Amino acid sequence: MNRIGKILPVEGYYVVLKESLPIDYAKSLTHLYQPLIGIQAVTLYQTLLHEKDLQMNNTKPQTHHTLMNYLNLPLDEIYAARLKLEGIGMLKTYQKNNGTNNIYTYELQPLFSPKNFFKDPMLSQLLYHHIGMDKYNGLKQYFVQQSMDTYGESITASFLDVFQTIRPVSTIEVEDEEEPAGMVEHTDLSWIEHVLKQRMIPVQKVLTSYNRKLISQMMFLYDLETFEIEKSLLWALTDENYLHVDEFKAACHDVFQSKSKGNKVQLTEKDSFIDGNQTDRKKPETKEEQLIQHLETISPKQLLEDLSSGNQASEQDLRLIRDTMTQQGLPSPVMNVLIHYVLLQSNMKLSKAYLGKIASHWSRANLKTAKEAMVFAKQERNSFQKGKTSPNTYRTKQSREVIPDWFKEQKSKQRQMAAAQEEVLDEAKEQKEIEALLKQYSSNNK
Known part of the structure; x- marks a missing residue:
């Protein structure tokens, strides 16, 4: 992929941070994000993060030449690292022209804390494929189960236990209440809705906001068709018609393995990637x-x-x-x-x-x-x-008449004209x- 010339050294940039980062964001960067996007992308994120503080009292943008010196990297590799940050949801990039050069604004997106990282189906499943089961289970046990088991059983009263409103509020499932953030938009699940209705399964109970995002992410991650997602979904439903998240992810993985013939799930860059500028994309002409x-x-x-x-x-x-x-x-x-x-x-x-x-x-x-x-x-x-x-090549009787060549040519031309x-x-x-x-x-x- 040719990335040379996408950014020029003299072009400037500003850095902004959308929200505050979690206290343990460095652990997420090192142990969870780095296996997915690599050391250069992680270093670029950290550099931009500290650049934000330097730019607070400076109204002039930094040039990308300065960034090259900080990272000791050529500009095409910095551009490639930037794309990885954008693709995984850690960075948003904006561009405007001041009449001379392009000026970029890099908006750093908040990272998941280690605990919340494992709640995201797409990222956690990708990490599983990148580092293997043993290392994945070790990290998950350290970051998630450690914090859950420290204080014993939770007996905290919920909102509904303490308060009452004018209109009673239906019970909310505590597990999976946090919708997974991610890079994949919701897909059309009308087909799944139709299947659930046919089987007399309550649609709203199964296709919650979280589950819709989960289904979209698994379709993208494993490149599954609708009928394959349907099988995995029905397999993972409990007797009470709740979706068992882990069983659903395992079923999707099994379907992928059965048809992938040994291919591995791993983040790779697209060879046919086209920069995000909408004007560069090919539009249908006919x-x-x-x-x-x-x-x-x-x-x-x-x-x-x-x-x-x-x-x-x-x-x-x-x-x-x-x-x-x-x-x-x-x-x-x-x-x-x-x-x-x-x-x-x-x-x-x-x-x-x-x-x-x-x-x-x-x-x-x-x-x-x-x-x-x-x-x-x-x-x-x-x-x-x-x-x-086409004329029938098999004839029961051979014509004994001698047909002139000019007549044959004329008939041939007539057939060609008719076909055209x-x-x-x-x-x-x-x-x-x-x-x-x-x-x-x-x-x-x-």
Whole structure:
């Protein structure tokens, strides 16, 4: 990855601290964060933290050349360390131009205390994979269990034991009350909600704010599909329909191991990383690219509702799609293209036999993205149409007439022109279908 030139030595920066750090933040940095992001990123964080105090009485920004001297590192490595801090949630970066150079503001984010670090599902699970079970259990026992067992059993009265309000407040679960902070946004869990309702499991009891964040993080950490998360979730539910956090994380890890073929979970930098500037990101230019982007991001349930003008998807269709995804292991974007393809080919009807036949074919083709599925579907349709229009090579009787060469050439040109015209008509029809779908999506999402 080319990072040279992302920051210039003469460009200045300010440092601000959003909130006060916990007293034992140094222990978190050394024992918990450093195994994940490395010594250079940790040193950069500490340097910026102490730079904040020096800048309190100085209105002029420091230059990055000074930072290079402090860290004894080239600027491209400092930039790489900065990205790691941003990615893991320890730093936010802002940029503005003063007419001559860019000026950056580095806003340091508060760290977890050691005890709260182990409450975050994403970070604690990543640490487990980086340092191994024995070292992880040793750190957890030292930082968490030590503080819990020191004073004996807690008999502290709760708010509800002491006070009463006008409107009674429902009992709050003490365990897992703190929502995990992290780098992953909430994902669309409407599919999971539908599964829980089908099984008569109270949705609000299972999909609490904490559990929603936990599910999103495990999907990201282990690169799991919706149907795989569904299996892990149902496995980890207790008899009282509470989600057992540790069992859920273990189930997600087991699913990952069964399909990863020995791959390890570890923080690595993306080769295709694009800087956070939105203007640098490639935007969809054609109608087809817009459709592919849409199919990559929505759930199959949302797609069905979009295609039915916002009406609720039927239980039968949802069950059919869920069973197909589970049996064939199709990712959600590929399943979206399959639904779109089958509906267009069968007059907007979902045929179980037709859907299952194509799904098994696409599963063997090992399609992973909506774009791959779209290209594959086009190739299949084109080969099918060519098979219908190609002349029959097997004849029962050979014609005895002598056909002039000019006549053969004329017929050949006519067939080529007809095929080209049919292809143009197909493309035009396809573009109209895509435009109609995009128009429908935009109107439903307003």
